[in-house]
Amino acid sequence: MVRDGSRRAGARPGHDGGEDVGEARVPAFVLAQLTVFEPSLSTDTGVAAGDADRGQVVFESTCASCHGPGGEGGSQGPRLVDSGLDAAVIASTVEQGGGVMPAGLVSGQEQADVVAYVVSISRP
Numbered sequence: 001m002v003r004d005g006s007r008r009a010g011a012r013p014g015h016d017g018g019e020d021v022g023e024a025r026v027p028a029f030v031l032a033q034l035t036v037f038e039p040s041l042s043t044d045t046g047v048a049a050g051d052a053d054r055g056q057v058v059f060e061s062t063c064a065s066c067h068g069p070g071g072e073g074g075s076q077g078p079r080l081v082d083s084g085l086d087a088a089v090i091a092s093t094v095e096q097g098g099g100v101m102p103a104g105l106v107s108g109q110e111q112a113d114v115v116a117y118v119v120s121i122s123r124p
């Protein structure tokens with residue numbers, strides 16, 4: 001006996017269209033840029049040395065959307081943990097941006113703090 005019906009026209013068993021592979025991809029960075037914070041333009045004259053603990057708070061609210069929580073790397077921003085970046089490179093990246101990373105996300109004391117934090121996670 002031959003079993004018939006292994007292929008019936010119109011019926012595609014086990015395929016309910018759960019994954020729409022053909023869907024247009026909305027680049028996540030477009031969304032991320034909409035949530036970017038207003039750069040604070042306060043002109044602090046006396047910026048104290050950065051505080052990594054305060055910088056972590058800044059990082060999680062301003063940078064982690066791209067670089068991942070704790071700088072572990074995200075969908076858009078590179079991993080900063082163990083990156084070996086020094087403070088000068090981090091500060092200039094924050095000031096000038098790069099790729100989809102906007103320039104001047106933070107400045108003044110917040111910048112000093114977030115740089116101190118990124119330095120702290122960039123060291124193995």
Ligand code: HEC
Nearest residue numbers: 032062063066076077078090093098099100101105106114
């Ligand atoms: C909109 C996404 C986005 C946000 C928000 C963002 N970054 Fe970035 N960041 C990037 C991308 C993308 C790069 C890589 C840029 C390139 O390759 O030119 C980058 C690069 C960097 C680099 C250099 C990494 C390297 O290996 O050279 C540092 C440091 C950095 N970001 C720190 C920060 C800090 C600190 C913040 C928060 C104040 C922040 N980023 C916010 C996307 C972002």
